[in-house]
Amino acid sequence: MLDSTEVDVIRAGLEKLGGRAVINSVNYEDGDGPESRFAKVTRLAREHGAALIALTIDEEGQARTAEKKVEIAERLIADLTGNWGIREEDILVDCLTFTICTGQEESRRDGIATIEGIRELKRRHPNVQTTLGLSNISFGLNPAARILLNSVFLDECVKAGLDSAIVHASKILPIARFDEEQVRTALDLIYDRRREGYDPLQKLMALFEGATAKSLKASKAEELAALPLEERLKRRIIDGERNGLEADLDDALQARPALEIVNETLLDGMKVVGELFGSGQMQLPFVLQSAEVMKSAVAYLEPHMEKTDEAGKGTIVLATVRGDVHDIGKNLVDIILSNNGYNVVNLGIKQPVSAILEAAEEHKADVIGMSGLLVKSTVIMKENLEELNQRGLAADYPVILGGAALTRAYVEQDLHEIYQGEVRYARDAFEGLRLMDALIGIKRGVPGRSCRS
Numbered sequence: 506m507l508d509s510t511e512v513d514v515i516r517a518g519l520e521k522l523g524g525r526a527v528i529n530s531v532n533y534e535d536g537d538g539p540e541s542r543f544a545k546v547t548r549l550a551r552e553h554g555a556a557l558i559a560l561t562i563d564e565e566g567q568a569r570t571a572e573k574k575v576e577i578a579e580r581l582i583a584d585l586t587g588n589w590g591i592r593e594e595d596i597l598v599d600c601l602t603f604t605i606c607t608g609q610e611e612s613r614r615d616g617i618a619t620i621e622g623i624r625e626l627k628r629r630h631p632n633v634q635t636t637l638g639l640s641n642i643s644f645g646l647n648p649a650a651r652i653l654l655n656s657v658f659l660d661e662c663v664k665a666g667l668d669s670a671i672v673h674a675s676k677i678l679p680i681a682r683f684d685e686e687q688v689r690t691a692l693d694l695i696y697d698r699r700r701e702g703y704d705p706l707q708k709l710m711a712l713f714e715g716a717t718a719k720s721l722k723a724s725k726a727e728e729l730a731a732l733p734l735e736e737r738l739k740r741r742i743i744d745g746e747r748n749g750l751e752a753d754l755d756d757a758l759q760a761r762p763a764l765e766i767v768n769e770t771l772l773d774g775m776k777v778v779g780e781l782f783g784s785g786q787m788q789l790p791f792v793l794q795s796a797e798v799m800k801s802a803v804a805y806l807e808p809h810m811e812k813t814d815e816a817g818k819g820t821i822v823l824a825t826v827r828g829d830v831h832d833i834g835k836n837l838v839d840i841i842l843s844n845n846g847y848n849v850v851n852l853g854i855k856q857p858v859s860a861i862l863e864a865a866e867e868h869k870a871d872v873i874g875m876s877g878l879l880v881k882s883t884v885i886m887k888e889n890l891e892e893l894n895q896r897g898l899a900a901d902y903p904v905i906l907g908g909a910a911l912t913r914a915y916v917e918q919d920l921h922e923i924y925q926g927e928v929r930y931a932r933d934a935f936e937g938l939r940l941m942d943a944l945i946g947i948k949r950g951v952p953g954r955s956c957r958s
Contacts, residue, residue, distance in 0.1 A: 507555075512545045519553040526555040527597065532562035533577070537584060547589050556595040557585065558636060561622070567601055569615065574600045574622035575629070582633060597634040597669070598626060604644035605694060606654075608706055616642055616658060616695040620665045627666030637662060639672040642695075650713035652676055653683055657691040664785065679787040682744065687712060735770050738802075742774025743781075745794030747801060754805055763809035767846075771802055775844060779935035792934075796840040803844060819871040819945040820848040821905075822864045824856035826885045831878035834907060834934070838874065841934040842941060858889040865902060872944050874937065877908040883915065890924040899926035903944045907931040 507518040508529040519526055528550055531543045538544065550557050561568040561577040568574040578598045585591040600622040603615040619642075623635050642658045643651035656677045659670055680688060690712060692698075693705035729737055729746065738753050740746070757766050778795045781787035787795075823839055825832050832854050839851045850868045852860060865873055875886055886906055893899045903926060906916050916930035927944065931937035 506558075512542065512549070515546060516549055519549060519555060526553065528555050528557050530558035530560050530599065531581075532560040533564055533580070534562050534566075536564055547585065547591070550591065550595075551589050556597060556634075557591060558597045558599055559585065560599050561601050567603075568622075569603070569611075569618060571618045571621035571625060574618065575625050578622075578626050578633075579629070582630060593630060593632040594634070597636045599636050599638060600626065602637065602639075602642050602658075604641055605697075606643060606645035606706060613697045613699075616661075617697065620661055620695075623662055623667050624665040634668045635666060636669045636671065637667055639670045640676060646710070647713055650709055652678060653687055653713070654691050654694065654709070656680060656683070657688055658695055660785070661692075661695060679781065679791045681781050681786045738766070738770050739774040739777070742771055742795055742799050742802070743777050745791060745798050747798050750798065750802060751805055754802060758806075758809060763806040767803060767806060771799060772845060775799055775841070779841075779938070782933065783935060793837065793840070796837070796844060799844045800840065818846040818848075819941065819948075820850065820868055821872040821874050821941060822850045822852065822861060822868060822870045823874040823876070824852040824861050824864075825854040826875050826877045826882050826889065827855055827857045828885060829877040829879050829882045830854045831908075832876070834878075834909075835874075835876040837934045838876070838907065838931070838937045841938050845938055847941060858892045861889070862893070862896070862898065870902065871948055872905060872941060873902045874905045874907070874931075876906075878910060880910045882908060883910050886911075887920060887923065890920060890928065894923075894925050899924055901926070903927035903929070903948075905929050905931050905937055905940050905944075907933075907937060 506527045506529055507515050507522065509515050509518070515528055519528075528546060531546050531550075533541075533543060535541050536543070547557065549555070559578070559581040561574040561581075563577050563580070568577050578600070581598065582593065582596060585596055586593060600619050602619040603612055605612055605616045619637070623637075626633065627635060639655055639659055639662075640651070643654040646654060655672065657680065659667075659672065659677055660680055662670070683691075690705050690708050693703075694709055698705060726748075729740055729744075729749075732740060734753060734756055738750075738757060741750055741753065754766070757770070775795070778787065778792055782792050821842060823835055825835055836851070839849045843849050848868075850864055850870065852864055861873060861875070864870070875889060877883070877886065890899075890904065893902060893904075904924065906920070906928065907930070911930060913930045913932070916928060920928050929940050929944075931940055
């Protein structure tokens with residue numbers, strides 16, 4: 506992303522930068538005439554194929570109501586697409602927000618205006634991207650209270666359709682890390698739920714009186730230390746907290762075998778992570794953080810595990826299909842399945858079906874997993890399934906498919922009719938784990954196993 510108030514600096518950056526850029530930003534503060542900053546920056550974006558952040562600001566200033574935010578956004582979108590040839594997909598509208606922490610009456614509903622502006626904009630223009638400079642919402646609070654309000658407000662904006670945010674990663678936490686009273690108070694402040702004798706702003710300041718971001722972390726550490734050992738280990742996985750992990754594992758090994766610690770404690774923590782992710786209470790970066798702590802714990806315990814001749818829980822070959830380079834989802838599946846005892850052969854991106862089948866044969870795979878983000882990848886997956894049919898391998902390899910362009914109906918109705926074996930859709934990594942458990946159970950004749958939800 507290129508960010509400068511100087512048009513010449515943006516031009517110089519675009520000429521040096523490899524790949525496509527995002528320019529921050531354009532608005533109508535000085536109008537839309539040929540000599541306006543809007544026109545100069547947009548002209549550069551068109552010349553260099555850059556995407557644009559567009560702010561809901563016009564000649565009258567920054568929009569304060571949801572209606573005004575949408576009105577300016579509509580003007581921006583119509584102008585950029587109609588007059589400048591910028592695609593809707595390359596526009597990132599920032600509906601902007603003011604602080605709701607001044608106590609002034611005119612700012613009390615600014616959070617609501619931003620949330621509703623995002624929701625209405627995404628309803629009208631689903632292809633337009635949305636972004637938000639998040640931390641303005643909490644300006645004026647102490648650092649510890651800001652972390653809470655930033656986190657809760659981000660969660661509400663994401664539910665309304667927010668696609669991205671400008672935020673310091675250390676200044677937000679998963680909602681599940683806060684207690685119920687804190688979250689409720691933050692929501693009351695965001696939605697201006699005052700009543701006689703109750704002001705959520707005053708309540709929030711009282712909850713965090715004297716607290717700092719450092720003391721907030723310290724209190725969490727003290728809270729963690731006070732838990733019984735097994736609960737503490739589980740909590741470390743849920744919170745993605747690595748500090749002190751090895752010492753706790755050493756203590757646990759004094760009482761229980763390593764494999765028991767993994768299966769009965771650590772995996773319980775990952776199960777909670779899956780539930781929080783599925784319910785929207787934990788965002789992907791925090792899931793990955795938890796998964797990395799889980800991986801570290803398993804690696805630390807591995808030398809203490811008895812070696813057996815058993816083949817393990819099962820083997821899956823994972824690949825992003827031919828022509829697709831997106832692998833974040835696939836790699837998360839790898840982490841989750843690996844942490845749950847499966848052998849994962851991760852082939853990487855842009856894999857032709859021949860490579861997938863060669864790996865499946867070489868590693869004696871129980872299941873094949875194929876991933877892709879692009880719409881064309883859904884066609885490649887169909888072709889791959891047809892190839893398995895033609896080679897007479899459908900009965901040997903159940904297939905799990907995942908990716909943003911897929912739908913459950915397409916996989917479990919259309920592709921199910923085509924494929925002569927078992928094919929299932931995984932909405933996320935944790936559904937992939939459930940399906941893997943079911944498919945391996947069916948293969949090994951475990952009573953009651955089924956792929957149905």
